[in-house]
Structures are given as structure tokens and as C-alpha cells.
Amino acid sequence: MLRSVALLILLVPTLPRTSGAQDWQPVKELPFAQYTVTDSFAGIPASVDLRSHPWAPVYRTVLREGAWRGPNFAGHYTIVTWNCGSTDCATVAVVDAVTGHVYFTFDVESDIHFRRTSRLLVVDPRIKYATEAAVPGPRIQAWYLWNGHAFAPLDSVPMRDRATR
Numbered sequence: 001m002l003r004s005v006a007l008l009i010l011l012v013p014t015l016p017r018t019s020g021a022q023d024w025q026p027v028k029e030l031p032f033a034q035y036t037v038t039d040s041f042a043g044i045p046a047s048v049d050l051r052s053h054p055w056a057p058v059y060r061t062v063l064r065e066g067a068w069r070g071p072n073f074a075g076h077y078t079i080v081t082w083n084c085g086s087t088d089c090a091t092v093a094v095v096d097a098v099t100g101h102v103y104f105t106f107d108v109e110s111d112i113h114f115r116r117t118s119r120l121l122v123v124d125p126r127i128k129y130a131t132e133a134a135v136p137g138p139r140i141q142a143w144y145l146w147n148g149h150a151f152a153p154l155d156s157v158p159m160r161d162r163a164t165r
Contacts, residue, residue: 032118035145040116041076046100056102059093063102067095074119074146081112094146105151119146120154 048063050056056063066080073079076097084091084107092112094103113122123142139159144151
């Protein structure tokens, strides 16, 4: 019996895993250049201000490690992400390299894209593995604009399957 089960496992084909970058693309180009910043921080980032947000002390280690690397977003901000308890979820925080102020934004179940030279943050839907149930409805890419304190929704862009182009 045990040999039969082992043989059956070996004969069952494995389904390929898909990657969001390979299968889906937005219907519009990402306009990072439309939202450029002129200031760019050079120097040692300020210490993370743990009093600037009630959740900052709870996540002090990951915030400090992320902020220590220096700005990676909108001139003088650092986007710091970490797993929020689920494999498909990430918490996003923004740390100001000039003041050390921490802004908690939102959790994402997706991939995020940003540039040091732009205020635009793009959130792509994560593509599920072929073995998981498909999420009904169209895939939407969300665009957010940083105003210095929070992200404001800018646009929602439908995504299309590259195979059906």
C-alpha cells in the first residue's frame, strides 16, 4: 500500500507556479516621472522617532533597520516593509530621514513599487499560485500619491493577462 501511494505521488504532475511579473501587466505605463521630487537627502538619517506614532515602539527594530539604510522613496523618505503575519501580507511604514517621524500607512496583500525620485507608490495584485483558487473579478493596480504625511489614492488601473494581449 505504501509503495502505491509513493508511486502515485511521483506520477501526479506538478502545476507550475506563476509570477505576477510574467503574467500580468498594467494597461497604462507607470508615471513615476510625473511625480518627481526635487529634494534629495544626503547624509546620515535621523534616528527613528518612536514617539511619533503609537505603533512605532512595537516595531522599533524593523523600523530602525529599514531607516538606517537611508531614503528609498520621495527624496528623503524610507519605505519599510515587513511581513504582517501572513505569507501574502506586508505592513508598510514610511520613515522621514530628516526628522525620524514614522507614518504607518496600510497593509498590502500585493507587490509594491516605488522610486527614490518620485512620490508615486504603485500596488500590484499578487498573483496566486496555480494550485490556489482564482480570485474573481479583474485585477486592479492601485496608484497612491504621497503628500508628506499620508498616501492619497490617485488612480486604479486594470491589469491584463499578457497571454491574452
